[in-house]
Amino acid sequence: MTGKSSTERRATDALNTSMTQVFEAAGAEFIEPDIIQPADVFLERSGEHIRSRTYVFADPSGAQLCLRPDLTVPACRYHLEQDHDVTAAARYCYAGKAFRHSKKAGDTSLREFDQVGLELFGGDNAAADDAEALALTLAALDAAGVSGYSIQLGDLGLFAALLASIDMPERWRTNLRRQFWRPRAFRELLNRLTGKTAKPRTSISDLLDEMADSPLDAVAFVEHRLEADGLEMIAGRSIEQVAGRLSEKLMDRSEPHLSETHAKLIDDYLGIRCALPLAVAELRELGARTNGEFASAVDLFEARVEAIQKAGLEGGEMEFAAVFGRSLEYYTGFVFQIDRRLADGADETIAGGGRYDTMLKDIGAGTMIPAVGCAIYASRLVPVSEAPA
Amino acid sequence: MSNLTLALPSKGRLREQAEAMFARAGFDIVRIGSARGYRGEVKGLDGVDVAFLSASEIAQALRDGTVDLGVTGEDLLRETIAPDEPIVDVVLRLGFGPADVVIAVPESWLDVAFVSDLDQVAAEFYDSHGRRLRVATKYLALTRRFFADNGVTGYRIVESLGATEGAPASGSAEIIVDITTTGSTLKANRLKILDDGLILRSEAVLAARCETRSRPVVQNLKNRLELAI
Numbered sequence: 115m116t117g118k119s120s121t122e123r124r125a126t127d128a129l130n131t132s133m134t135q136v137f138e139a140a141g142a143e144f145i146e147p148d149i150i151q152p153a154d155v156f157l158e159r160s161g162e163h164i165r166s167r168t169y170v171f172a173d174p175s176g177a178q179l180c181l182r183p184d185l186t187v188p189a190c191r192y193h194l195e196q197d198h199d200v201t202a203a204a205r206y207c208y209a210g211k212a213f214r215h216s217k218k219a220g221d222t223s224l225r226e227f228d229q230v231g232l233e234l235f236g237g238d239n240a241a242a243d244d245a246e247a248l249a250l251t252l253a254a255l256d257a258a259g260v261s262g263y264s265i266q267l268g269d270l271g272l273f274a275a276l277l278a279s280i281d282m283p284e285r286w287r288t289n290l291r292r293q294f295w296r297p298r299a300f301r302e303l304l305n306r307l308t309g310k311t312a313k314p315r316t317s318i319s320d321l322l323d324e325m326a327d328s329p330l331d332a333v334a335f336v337e338h339r340l341e342a343d344g345l346e347m348i349a350g351r352s353i354e355q356v357a358g359r360l361s362e363k364l365m366d367r368s369e370p371h372l373s374e375t376h377a378k379l380i381d382d383y384l385g386i387r388c389a390l391p392l393a394v395a396e397l398r399e400l401g402a403r404t405n406g407e408f409a410s411a412v413d414l415f416e417a418r419v420e421a422i423q424k425a426g427l428e429g430g431e432m433e434f435a436a437v438f439g440r441s442l443e444y445y446t447g448f449v450f451q452i453d454r455r456l457a458d459g460a461d462e463t464i465a466g467g468g469r470y471d472t473m474l475k476d477i478g479a480g481t482m483i484p485a486v487g488c489a490i491y492a493s494r495l496v497p498v499s500e501a502p503a
Numbered sequence: 504m505s506n507l508t509l510a511l512p513s514k515g516r517l518r519e520q521a522e523a524m525f526a527r528a529g530f531d532i533v534r535i536g537s538a539r540g541y542r543g544e545v546k547g548l549d550g551v552d553v554a555f556l557s558a559s560e561i562a563q564a565l566r567d568g569t570v571d572l573g574v575t576g577e578d579l580l581r582e583t584i585a586p587d588e589p590i591v592d593v594v595l596r597l598g599f600g601p602a603d604v605v606i607a608v609p610e611s612w613l614d615v616a617f618v619s620d621l622d623q624v625a626a627e628f629y630d631s632h633g634r635r636l637r638v639a640t641k642y643l644a645l646t647r648r649f650f651a652d653n654g655v656t657g658y659r660i661v662e663s664l665g666a667t668e669g670a671p672a673s674g675s676a677e678i679i680v681d682i683t684t685t686g687s688t689l690k691a692n693r694l695k696i697l698d699d700g701l702i703l704r705s706e707a708v709l710a711a712r713c714e715t716r717s718r719p720v721v722q723n724l725k726n727r728l729e730l731a732i
Binding site: 157166289293295296318345346355359363 | 608609619620659672674677
């Protein structure tokens, strides 16, 4: 395909407008973020792996630019560059093209696609905003004439709260949270923490043996060692940081293992998958086996479920899964995804969204600004009968 | 059937070793025109034209389909064409030009032994500097693929076109991904290879575009070269 015909273009415009009108009616300002964005914001925020999916190029001065791979970050940048109090509540919607390389060679189906979305910044009632973002997404799909989809929900805040309520060194929590995205590595880490698999000797095991026997404190030990080997601390790290991580490795050797009970608690949590209205009871039951901190995260979860129901959504057709969100790295709390069954039986994601409270701060807001939003893959909503053969 | 084009390295040790192996297999490589010409033929192998290209151009030419066969380093081949892309097959590993593509970090990072350490150090680095850990390399694709497979996300690649091993000391990057044969250059620059930092064990290979793989002349070349390894 080399472009849209007049009829196709009109159909696309009408479809997109039907959805943005829903967002505008809810008080969102209809903006058009820049298509060409500084690549740094995306690369620094999401890391190098986003580059393999993004059209990155240099302008004649050598500045690294990119075609926006989605519209959330451009909308965040738009918000931060306006002359206003960036922490005050603001709502934006948009409809425009996003650009991505396909992972499969030769597949150009995603090269440019329409994304329609909504972002709610600076709200002070997380549960209500989460529910509204979801309700507006469904209302927009309704306006576009889309039905027959399934809804999956998750909450990344619950997992962090569960770890916080289990007694273990903070560094283990950090590592478990980081590996949450990678099921295989997560399992390996959990098995090591419970002592199910032994830690192998490594190229720094001898050094740790020496450190354990040394009368010097960690920093002095590292200083002494570097001097003896004629090494300088380079590449942006400090002796304290290196000494700190070595001390942690040494502590891990004598730390009592994570108990089987606690490992089971984590496994049981990750196994929760049920209709949304049943999730609160399941989480409460699990919470009874923890020491409390988890309960306040369940409170927020319950408030959100109530807000979703208050928005007129019954919730019975929505599924909650504790592991849902594992592949969505920038979200911090509530997450949702809407899929539609295709004629060939495969599922296709038509919309997704969630809470990303650290994004605005990370890209320069200077302070934490709550944010929740959604993105609808409008190009996938073109009715099957009208899609080009 | 039209002639196949075989790309051979035009310079350096790879050229010498490739030509020596072809000679052992009974194939004389003849340049057409002047001795420095860029086209040639293989005496004793009908139906094959030779193009002399630099090793990195050979990988790209295989990808583009401007040549059908090529002798080049596996590192360059895999940098240009991912293993799961159905474009090119490795027909034969040739046993010369060994080189490991590895991740190396400053020796003074006493606490770092594994790729998983790197992921944590990358997070620590972002917290203390507000920017990503930089990896100097000429292997952009290999690095991205390996780090993605191993769950390291918080880094940036700085493209390096030479003397990569000097980047951590000069301050243009924190760590490197580079080739090494004996490890002595890394050692001299006070860098160490991570315990699980072997990205690719590379050597010279004979590679063919998938659609030419089953041509008799390719099989013939493979069989004769195999005896010369």
